[in-house]
Structure formats: C-alpha cells, structure tokens
Amino acid sequence: MDTLEVFVLSEALDLADGDQELFLTLANLFMQESPKDVAAARAALVLQDCDGLAAAAHKLKGSVLPMCAPRLFERAQRLEMLGRQGDCAEAASVCADVERCLAEVHAALRDLIAGGFPS
Amino acid sequence: MVATILLVEDEPVTRMSMVARLKRLGHRVLEAGNGREALEVVGRERPDLIIVDWMMPEMDGPTFCETVRRDPTMKSVYILLMTSHDQPAQIAEGLARGADDFLSKAASKQEIMARVLAGLRTGRLVRELETTGAQLESSMLLLQTKQREMEADLQSAAAFVHSLLPPPGSPAPGLSLAWEYQPALTLGGDLFGVAAIDAEHLGLYILDASGHGVAAALRSASLMTFLRVENILQLIGSYDPAKVLREVNRQFPLSAEGEYFTLWVGQIHLPTRSLSYASAGHHGILLSPAERPSRWLTRPSSPLGFDQAAVFAGDQITLQPADRLFLLSDGIYEAPSPTGEPWGRWRFQQAVEAQQHVPLAATIAHCFTEARRWQAQRDFLDDAAVVGLELSV
Numbered sequence: 326m327d328t329l330e331v332f333v334l335s336e337a338l339d340l341a342d343g344d345q346e347l348f349l350t351l352a353n354l355f356m357q358e359s360p361k362d363v364a365a366a367r368a369a370l371v372l373q374d375c376d377g378l379a380a381a382a383h384k385l386k387g388s389v390l391p392m393c394a395p396r397l398f399e400r401a402q403r404l405e406m407l408g409r410q411g412d413c414a415e416a417a418s419v420c421a422d423v424e425r426c427l428a429e430v431h432a433a434l435r436d437l438i439a440g441g442f443p444s
Numbered sequence: 445m446v447a448t449i450l451l452v453e454d455e456p457v458t459r460m461s462m463v464a465r466l467k468r469l470g471h472r473v474l475e476a477g478n479g480r481e482a483l484e485v486v487g488r489e490r491p492d493l494i495i496v497d498w499m500m501p502e503m504d505g506p507t508f509c510e511t512v513r514r515d516p517t518m519k520s521v522y523i524l525l526m527t528s529h530d531q532p533a534q535i536a537e538g539l540a541r542g543a544d545d546f547l548s549k550a551a552s553k554q555e556i557m558a559r560v561l562a563g564l565r566t567g568r569l570v571r572e573l574e575t576t577g578a579q580l581e582s583s584m585l586l587l588q589t590k591q592r593e594m595e596a597d598l599q600s601a602a603a604f605v606h607s608l609l610p611p612p613g614s615p616a617p618g619l620s621l622a623w624e625y626q627p628a629l630t631l632g633g634d635l636f637g638v639a640a641i642d643a644e645h646l647g648l649y650i651l652d653a654s655g656h657g658v659a660a661a662l663r664s665a666s667l668m669t670f671l672r673v674e675n676i677l678q679l680i681g682s683y684d685p686a687k688v689l690r691e692v693n694r695q696f697p698l699s700a701e702g703e704y705f706t707l708w709v710g711q712i713h714l715p716t717r718s719l720s721y722a723s724a725g726h727h728g729i730l731l732s733p734a735e736r737p738s739r740w741l742t743r744p745s746s747p748l749g750f751d752q753a754a755v756f757a758g759d760q761i762t763l764q765p766a767d768r769l770f771l772l773s774d775g776i777y778e779a780p781s782p783t784g785e786p787w788g789r790w791r792f793q794q795a796v797e798a799q800q801h802v803p804l805a806a807t808i809a810h811c812f813t814e815a816r817r818w819q820a821q822r823d824f825l826d827d828a829a830v831v832g833l834e835l836s837v
Contacts, residue, residue, distance in 0.1 A: 387455040
C-alpha cells in the first residue's frame with residue numbers, strides 16, 4: 326500500500342509563499358511541461374539511453390517539487406537513480422509507475438483548478 | 445536596496461516559482477536556461493548575485509561556477525548553487541568548484557530571504573574590500589613614485605654637496621690630503637673643508653650638525669657655504685679660528701627645534717708650519733706625529749648657538765715634517781659594537797698609530813675597516829668621515 330500522498334496543497338501553497346494565483350500558474354505550467362519529461366524518459370528507455378533517462382527523470386523531479394506531490398516525486402527520484410545506475414530493465418516498470426502517478430497529480434490539479442481552493 | 449539576481453535554471457516550473465519568489469522580495473531578476481546562456485547574461489548585466497541549478501544541459505552549475513571564477517571582474521560575485529542534493533560530498537564538490545553556498549529548491553520563503561540577503565551582504569563586502577585594495581595599491585604606487593623622485597632629488601643634492609668637498613691630493617705645497625666619507629643617509633650632515641686662504645695659509649674645518657636626515661644636511665650645507673674662505677675673509681678679515689667660531693656662533697643660533705652645530709676650525713701658516721685652531725664642542729682632531737705618541741687637539745668647549753656672546757679659546761702648535769693631522773666625525777669613533785659599546789677614540793688612535801708608515805689614504809681606509817669590523821656591518825648609523833692631512837718630510 327502506497328503511504329505517500331498524491332498532492333499536499335497546504336505545502337504547495339507554502340512553497341508559493343501563500344500566493345494562490347502563482348500556484349495556479351505553476352500548476353498549469355506543470356501540466357503543460359511534465360508530459361514532455363515523461364515522453365523524453367520513455368524515448369530514452371526505448372533507446373536504452375540511461376543518461377537521457379536520468380536527465381529526463383531529474384527534470385521531472387524538479388518540476389514536481391513546487392507541486393508538493395510526494396508519491397510522484399519519489400517515483401521520479403527512483404527513475405532518475407535507475408538511470409544513473411544504468412538499469413534500464415528495472416526502469417521500464419518504474420517509468421510506468423511514474424506515468425500513473427503523474428496522471429493522479431494532473432487529475433488532482435485539474436480538480437483544484439475547476440473547483441477552486443478549499444475555504 | 446534593489447539587487448540584480450540572475451537565476452539559472454532549465455526546468456520551467458522551478459524557474460517560474462523561484463523568479464516569482466525573488467521578485468516578491470523586491471529584487472530585479474534575470475533568467476537563463478543553462479550555463480552558457482547565463483555566461484552571456486553575466487557578461488552583459490554584472491549581477492549582484494547568481495542562483496544556479498546544479499544539473500542543466502549545455503553547461504551544469506559547477507562548471508558555470510568555475511567559468512565565472514576565472515573572470516577577474518566576476519570572481520567575487522556571490523553564487524548560490526541550487527539543488528535538491530544535500531549529500532556532504534556533493535556540497536563539498538560544489539564549494540570546491542566555486543559556489544559560495546547552497547539553496548534548496550524546496551526552501552522556505554524565510555530561508556530564501558536569509559540566504560539571498562547574506563549573499564548580497566557578503567558580495568558587497570568583498571567588492572568594498574576589492575575597491576579598498578585597489579585604492580591602497582594605487583596609493584602605494586603613488587608613494588613609490590614620490591619616493592623615487594625624492595631619492596633622485598637627494599642623490600642630486602648629495603652629488604652637489606660632494607662636489608663641495610676638497611679634492612684629495614695636495615691642497616698646498618708640502619701637504620697631502622686624503623679622506624673617506626660615508627654618510628649614514630644619502631645626504632650627510634657631517635661635512636669638512638680644506639682650502640687655501642692665501643699663498644701662505646691653509647684653512648681647514650670639520651662640522652657636525654645635530655640630528656639626522658635632510659634637515660640636518662641642509663643646515664650643514666648652509667654652514668659649509670658660510671665657511672667659504674672668501675665669505676669669512678669678507679666678514680671678519682681673517683681666518684683666525686677663534687674669530688671664525690665666534691662669528692659662526694652669532695650667525696647660527698640654536699634652531700627652533702633645538703638643533704645646533706659642533707665645529708673645529710684650523711689654520712696652517714705654511715712657511716712656519718704653525719697650526720692655530722679652535723673648537724666649539726668638536727672633539728675629533730688627532731695629531732699623529734711620525735715618531736711621537738699621537739694626541740687629541742681639543743679642549744672643553746660648548747657647541748655653537750647656545751650663547752650668542754660665547755668666546756672660543758684658540759690654541760697654537762707647530763707641526764713637524766711627516767706629522768699627520770686627522771679630522772674625524774663622531775660617527776666613526778662612536779660606531780657601536782653589536783653589544784652597544786662604542787668603537788672609541790682610543791681605538792681610532794691605536795689604528796692610526798699602527799698604520800703610521802703606510803700611505804695616508806691606506807691608514808684612513810684601515811680605520812674604516814676596523815670600525816666596520818667593530819660594528820659588524822658595512823653601513824654606519826651616523827655620518828662617518830675621516831680627513832687626513834700629512835706634512836712632507
């Protein structure tokens with residue numbers, strides 16, 4: 326059972342210094358940019374390019390930080406580590422996990438954008 | 445104070461987040477997507493502080509730090525390396541390659557503010573130090589230039605004073621003259637003169653100005669000019685030593701700073717070899733006869749300038765063929781040994797007597813050698829002068 330949360334809004338807002346508008350801008354940018362990083366990781370896996378995999382996972386991990394999505398962050402970190410270790414075989418399943426976690430975060434962010442911040 | 449901060453980060457979400465947070469602190473924020481872009485911005489904008497991500501395409505953070513540190517104009521800019529790493533080995537590598545501090549991508553607002561303000565303050569202090577250092581260097585260069593100019597002036601003045609000293613050789617028939625002179629500084633304050641007064645008389649003197657340095661040397665040069673034979677004859681009508689001292693005593697009173705002269709003046713009547721002399725506080729005159737013990741030609745007397753009405757007693761002796769007369773400054777017989785004991789007039793006397801039968805110039809050179817050996821160094825603390833006059837056999 327995964328104990329890590331998908332998305333922690335209070336911490337994310339803290340990292341945006343409490344600025345909701347800034348957070349929404351960052352969230353939109355994240356939803357726009359993060360699929361590119363996952364696609365880059367996938368492409369690297371196909372080419373067995375472990376360095377490329379590590380770089381793509383690192384970039385994704387950086388973009389997750391302001392979103393405060395611990396589960397996705399942990400998977401991206403693991404994917405980056407496998408890339409650095411040259412373990413592309415193991416990385417394939419972790420990459421799938423990353424895609425699943427990313428979809429969870431996107432869904433949570435879409436809900437937030439649509440529903441607004443809880444009062 | 446609004447600072448210019450350059451943020452170097454390839455990942456757009458983190459970059460936008462950090463830019464917004466820095467702007468909210470009131471700073472002007474420039475952006476670059478990798479190290480190469482950042483170098484262009486650095487060259488153009490000269491930021492006060494740089495925040496750079498560790499991992500980036502094209503040029504990573506540590507390489508960027510190294511490159512910036514090689515630029516002499518930017519080597520003191522404060523650099524924060526931004527990373528999610530917190531392992532000691534990576535922190536050490538970042539610092540070793542030119543970063544000043546680290547900033548976590550997940551840092552709180554307070555931490556960002558604290559690290560940025562600390563970085564800006566440090567950068568400002570370093571720049572102030574550099575400016576102060578540059579000003580000091582500039583002042584040092586100016587001082588060195590002035591010192592060279594002053595040294596050249598002193599050399600020129602010393603050459604002039606040296607030209608006033610009597611040429612070694614034969615100042616009058618039946619007499620030979622030799623001397624050695626080593627001023628403690630470029631320009632000396634102990635001077636001497638030997639000059640014909642007329643066909644039958646030779647005048648000689650040695651003076652010592654109290655104090656050291658340029659002021660003493662200038663006062664000595666002034667007295668030396670005053671003691672020129674033409675001037676003395678015009679003022680008092682003769683070169684009678686006691687009268688010369690009385691006139692000098694009137695003309696050169698104690699200075700406002702309490703400086704004064706000691707002076708010994710002599711006059712030789714050549715046909716009779718009669719030496720008349722008088723001293724104003726100068727004790728450095730030694731008569732060294734060929735076959736008899738040497739003796740000092742001095743009596744207790746006051747230096748010049750203390751009493752305007754002072755009268756200086758004159759003495760008279762008859763010199764014999766082969767007699768040697770030495771005029772010496774206190775700088776030679778007061779030369780201290782490493783333990784502080786002066787060489788002393790009696791050691792000078794011994795040195796002269798031991799060298800009675802060698803040429804006059806060699807005797808004087810021997811005295812200098814012995815004095816230097818005594819003080820265990822070549823240069824003298826005070827002006828050292830020995831003037832020798834020898835009568836023909």
